[in-house]
Amino acid sequence: MTGFINLYKEKGLTSFQNIKKLSMLLGNVKVGHTGTLDPLAEGVLPVCVGEATKLSSYVMAEDKDYVAGIILGYRTDSYDITGKVLQKGVDRVPTIDEIKNIIDKMIGIIELDIPAFSAVNINGERAYKFAREGVIDSAGIRVSRIYKMDLMDYDYPNLIIAVSVEKGTYVRSIVNKIGVMLGTFAVMSSL
Numbered sequence: 001m002t003g004f005i006n007l008y009k010e011k012g013l014t015s016f017q018n019i020k021k022l023s024m025l026l027g028n029v030k031v032g033h034t035g036t037l038d039p040l041a042e043g044v045l046p047v048c049v050g051e052a053t054k055l056s057s058y059v060m061a062e063d064k065d066y067v068a069g070i071i072l073g074y075r076t077d078s079y080d081i082t083g084k085v086l087q088k089g090v091d092r093v094p095t096i097d098e099i100k101n102i103i104d105k106m107i108g109i110i111e112l113d114i115p116a117f118s119a120v121n122i123n124g125e126r127a128y129k130f131a132r133e134g135v136i137d138s139a140g141i142r143v144s145r146i147y148k149m150d151l152m153d154y155d156y157p158n159l160i161i162a163v164s165v166e167k168g169t170y171v172r173s174i175v176n177k178i179g180v181m182l183g184t185f186a187v188m189s190s191l
Contacts, residue, residue, distance in 0.1 A: 001026060001029050001049055001050050002049060002050035002051040002052050003049050003050070003052055004046055004047065004048055004049065004052055004059075005022070005046075005047045005049060006044050006045075006046055006047075007019070007022055007033075007044070007045045007046075007047045008042075008043070008044065008045075009037055009041060009042055009043060009044070009045040010042060011039070011040065011041070011042040011190075012039055012040075013039060014037075014039050015033045015037050015045060016033075018033070018045060019031045019032065019033050019045075019047055022047060026049065029049060029050055030049070030050055030053055031047055031048065031049050031053065032047070032048045032053040032056045033045055033046070033047050033048075033056075034046040034047070034048065034056050034059040037191070038080065038172070038191065039082070040080050040081070040082060040188065040190065040191055041191040042190075042191070043191075046059055062167065063147065063164060063165065063166050063167065064164070064165055064166075064167060064169070065162070065163070065164050065165075066162070066163050066165070066171050066191055067152070067160065067161070067162050067163075067191070068160070068161050068163065068171050068174075068175060068188055068190065068191050069158065069159075069160055069188065069189040069190035069191070070158065070159045070160070070161065070175050070178065070179075070186050070187070070188060070189060071157050071158055071186065071187050071189045072089065072094065072156065072157040072158075072159065072179060072182065072184045072185070072186050073088065073089045073157045073184055073185060073186075074086075074087065074088045074089060074185050074186075074187060075087045075089075075176065075179060075185035075186070075187065076187050077116060077117065077131065077137065078115055078116075078117040078172070079115045079117075079170075079172035079173060079175060079176040079187060079188060080172050080175075080187050080188040080189070081187050081188070081189050083117065083187070087185055088185070089179070089183065089184035089185040090183065090184065092183065092184055093156045094156075094182050094184060096151070096154050098182065099151055099154060099159065099178075099182065100151055102178055102181045102182055103149045103150070103151055103161065103178070105181070106146055106149060106174065106177065106178070106181075107146050107147070107148065107149060108145065108146065109143060109144070109145050110143070110144055110145075110146060110177075111141050111142070111143055111144075112141065112142055112143075112144050112169070112170065112173035112174065112176075112177055113138055113139075113140075113141060113173055113176060113177070114127070114138065114139035114140050114141065114142050114170060114173065115127075115139060115170055115172050115173060115176075116128070116130070116131035116136050116137050116138055116139050117131045117132075118139050118170065120139045120140070122136070122139060122140075127139035142168065142169075142170070142173075144165060144166060144168065144169040144170075144173075145165065145166040145169070146163060146164070146165050146169070146174065147164040147165065147166070148162075148163065148164040149161055149162070149163045149164075149174075150162045150163075158189070161174075161178075171188060171191055172188045175187065175188040
């Protein structure tokens with residue numbers, strides 16, 4: 001069997017766990033995903049099957065579109081709701097105009113913190129290993145490109161954004177930066 005499958009990635013499972021289940025269902029054929037999604041993420045995960053796995057790097061090079069849920073008011077070590085709370089924001093309710101202004105400022109090339117709880121390699125090891133051991137609280141900075149970002153809904157403390165980014169951009173990092181720029185902190189609640 002050779003080709004591509006648009007797999008619905010379940011929330012709570014890693015991309016690897018999802019493709020491992022698929023491989024077993026298909027009779028242990030070779031499969032590969034075209035991008036790592038956080039366990040919190042759910043939605044379409046393109047999967048290469050059989051000889052199509054040789055094409056995965058081409059699919060991975062493409063830009064990505066996401067819809068992210070955000071909760072304002074606190075910051076975690078993972079930049080999402082699964083992490084340990086590090087700071088609470090002031091009891092300030094940003095206006096919709098403030099949020100739109102921050103979003104507009106983020107369009108283009110931007111420096112974003114890489115979450116310590118990420119799969120980035122540091123000295124041959126995954127960053128999340130060092131984060132779990134308490135060795136690091138940041139995995140560095142990455143220059144990313146945000147092509148488009150729109151505010152879809154806002155009902156304090158919750159907001160939803162749609163974002164188009166280049167490959168390798170951590171949406172959690174975008175959310176974290178929004179919170180810092182608003183002065184309220186923020187975490188990703190869904191993706």
